[in-house]
Amino acid sequence: MRDLFLAVYLRDLRLALRRRVETLMPVAFFVVTASLFPLGVGPEPQVLRQLAPGLAWVCALLAAMLSVSQLFASDFADGSLEQMLLTGRSAVVIAAAKSAAHWTLSGLPLIAAAPLLGLLFDVHRDALGALLVSLLLGTPVLSLLGAVGAALTLGLRSAGVLLLLLVLPLTIPALIFGTGAVAAVDAGLSPGGHFSILGALLILTALTAPVATAAALRISLE
Amino acid sequence: MTERFRWFTFAAPARFHALAGRLIPWLWAAAAPLAAAGLYMGFFVAPTDAQQGESYRIIFIHVPAAWMSMVIYLAMAFWAAVGWMFNARMAFMLAHALAPTGALFTFLALWTGALWGKPAWGTWWVWDARLTSELILLFLYLGYIALVAAIDDVRRGDRAGALLAIVGAVNIPIIYFSVRWWNTLHQGATITMTAAPKMATTMLTAMLLMTFAFWAYTFAVVFMRARALVLERESHADWVRDLATRSRTREEQS
Numbered sequence: 470m471r472d473l474f475l476a477v478y479l480r481d482l483r484l485a486l487r488r489r490v491e492t493l494m495p496v497a498f499f500v501v502t503a504s505l506f507p508l509g510v511g512p513e514p515q516v517l518r519q520l521a522p523g524l525a526w527v528c529a530l531l532a533a534m535l536s537v538s539q540l541f542a543s544d545f546a547d548g549s550l551e552q553m554l555l556t557g558r559s560a561v562v563i564a565a566a567k568s569a570a571h572w573t574l575s576g577l578p579l580i581a582a583a584p585l586l587g588l589l590f591d592v593h594r595d596a597l598g599a600l601l602v603s604l605l606l607g608t609p610v611l612s613l614l615g616a617v618g619a620a621l622t623l624g625l626r627s628a629g630v631l632l633l634l635l636v637l638p639l640t641i642p643a644l645i646f647g648t649g650a651v652a653a654v655d656a657g658l659s660p661g662g663h664f665s666i667l668g669a670l671l672i673l674t675a676l677t678a679p680v681a682t683a684a685a686l687r688i689s690l691e
Numbered sequence: 692m693t694e695r696f697r698w699f700t701f702a703a704p705a706r707f708h709a710l711a712g713r714l715i716p717w718l719w720a721a722a723a724p725l726a727a728a729g730l731y732m733g734f735f736v737a738p739t740d741a742q743q744g745e746s747y748r749i750i751f752i753h754v755p756a757a758w759m760s761m762v763i764y765l766a767m768a769f770w771a772a773v774g775w776m777f778n779a780r781m782a783f784m785l786a787h788a789l790a791p792t793g794a795l796f797t798f799l800a801l802w803t804g805a806l807w808g809k810p811a812w813g814t815w816w817v818w819d820a821r822l823t824s825e826l827i828l829l830f831l832y833l834g835y836i837a838l839v840a841a842i843d844d845v846r847r848g849d850r851a852g853a854l855l856a857i858v859g860a861v862n863i864p865i866i867y868f869s870v871r872w873w874n875t876l877h878q879g880a881t882i883t884m885t886a887a888p889k890m891a892t893t894m895l896t897a898m899l900l901m902t903f904a905f906w907a908y909t910f911a912v913v914f915m916r917a918r919a920l921v922l923e924r925e926s927h928a929d930w931v932r933d934l935a936t937r938s939r940t941r942e943e944q945s
Contacts, residue, residue, distance in 0.1 A: 617858060621851050625841045634837055635855060638830040681858055688850045 473558050474566045481570035495532040495575040496582050502528045503586050514591045521590035522600050522651035526644050529579050529604060530611060534636060536575045537615030538622070538629045540567055541686070545623055551690055564682035565675075568609075568616040576608035599654040603647040606667040610643045613678035620685035643670055702781045704921045705930045711914035718914070722907035729900030737893045746810040749803050751894075755902040757800040759909060760828060763793035767835070768860035771853035781917075783849035784924070786856060787839060788916035792909055794832035801825055831859040845924060 485492045506524055507517055544550035554560055583604055587597040618636035622628040650663035701707045733751030740747040767789040774782035804822065805815045816822065835855055842848035925931050 621838060621855060622841070627841065631834075631837055631841055634830065635834040638827045638834065639858065641827055677861065681854060685851065685854055688847055688854065691847060 477566035560683035565679040572612040718911035725904035732897035753803040760797035771856040
């Protein structure tokens, strides 16, 4: 089981390394979208500081949805996804490995880029720390839930927009508690409760989402 | 009744089609007078509210619609799960038939809420816990409808939609709890029964009448939609062809 997980995970990372520009797209999207807000909302530092956590989260959410729609697409197109499922090895493990690879490729760079965002938006150091932890706990949830949507919409017309409509309602709890943690720090409270709930959400989705993804893949490949 | 009652009798599309066809006129006959009585009581008999004046009367539509929006989602997820477990075509069709009505009631609850919010709170919309979770519910319905509509293959559409409905149902308690914690940060306005002055019996009666009217309406519309789905999907079957010939000969005779 671990071998299978590692094999699929490392394969996806290796494939991504061969298409570096494509792999950097989510981060580029994240930074570019976020940098539009000061132009749209106005450059007052007070306003921007207040907007920053929610903005970082929403941009992370959109970047994740943008990239996750490609999670199974190329494997589906060249038939390797079907081969993987035909091997009789656990489809749940394959789904989990692909979600983990997606997070490594899109979630981690976002977290690395978040301090830059904090600098641009003049975020407090404590609040920035809370934002980083909340993103660290929350972005895997986005990848796991996004994989369910990507598997459901595999090979459909207008799959990208459909994916947004399917997955965004499910990610709202993560968004609420992720931004709530930063708001709590700003208000001088402890963000511990929010982190605990984010952690619980992460455990819950880690246990259920790969199962749902595997089921959705079977439906899509029938 | 020597024959034992069988649970799956009406899982056969042909039998369901016949049964629903017989029930629909009765359901409409129940829905119309119930709605008329409920609206009459709500708008003319029920006393004017001491605090909110006349504007509160929208609750006679708003509250039952909000109830229906949640109950229908659970019913949809239930039928999706049944369809998944027993591979029952009829259950999938019921889930499909429920979705548009559920979305309609969710929209109605949001819209009437906005109409009530303007005079009561002075604003059409607040990012309050209840309102937001109801909006998410609307998105869940729309996502389900869009997903099923996007898939041409009936079997795949059924199963993909069912999976989404079940996953969405898991999210409902999460939304509920997140909403409670969110509210402690955002001390916004809340709509609770306890905050209003004690409810008069006529108000309660009117609300219950409207609820029953909505139930009857839902059953009638969902059965009609399910019947159409049955005919569409079973168009290759003999009994549908028989039905078509029979209705044609009836038309020619008249």
